[in-house]
Amino acid sequence: MTRSEVLTGAKLRAGRKALRMSQAELARRTGYSRDTVRYWEKKGVIEARCGAFQAFVEALGLRIYSRSNARARIWGLTLLQAERERLEERVRAERARLREREVAKAAHRRVCCGARTRKGRPCRLLSEPGRRRCKFHGGKSTGPRTAEGRARIAEAQRTRWARWRREMGKDLK
Ligand SMILES: [Zn+2]
Known part of the structure; x- marks a missing residue:
């Protein structure tokens, strides 16, 4: 909704001019006086549609909205935007939760050790949780500590x- 769609006297005048219609002709077609046409065309923003203005709008085939109508449209769009943001926030939260859960699972995951044993076969023990090797093949190691x-x-x-x-x-x- 743009400001230009708000109902104004200027809009009515512009609509009439676009049709190359005189004030007298618009008055004749709608059954109102030329003074009435002039009166409404000089008005600024029009709050409510009265009978005469409604008749002019229809005679000119205009599609314009009253200010309260425009405000309602803007309010509707604001609500939509807020709704979309709420939804996106929920998706973000859900993704973060899944990622956290994945990290937590990885910290407890146990895989087959597979280190080469003295017999030359892969070790078949399970690794320490979250590590790649079993406790006999460095699964408990915290890495080198000294230089x-x-x-x-x-x-x-x-x-x-x-x-x-x-x-x-x-x-x-
Ligand atoms: Zn092992």
């Missing part, structure tokens, strides 16, 4: 990556 321990892990990982790259390279040749 020396961290360096050792970093070195082991570098070695492992280097070996992996070498083997991939071999496959590619």
Whole structure:
């Protein structure tokens, strides 16, 4: 709803001019006097449709709304907007809840350990909750704590990556 759709005398005048109709002609067609036409065309915003104005509007085939009507339309749109925002908020809350639940489940999930045992077979024990390995294969480990321990892990990982790259390279040749 735009302001221009509010019912005004100027709107009526513009509608009449658009049809190249004189005030006298509009008066004749509606059965009112030319003074009445002039009176309504000089009015600003028109609050309620009276008989004469309604007749002019219909004679000119205009579609315009009274101010109270326009306000009701705006109010309706505001309600729609508020409703949509409430809905979006509910969807957001539901997504956050699912994500939280997923994180909580991951923290308790137990998978097959799979670490290579001394016999060369994969370990068949379940991992510690939320970890990848069982308690015998580092599932309870909280990672290296000392600088020396961290360096050792970093070195082991570098070695492992280097070996992996070498083997991939071999496959590619
Ligand atoms: Zn294990």
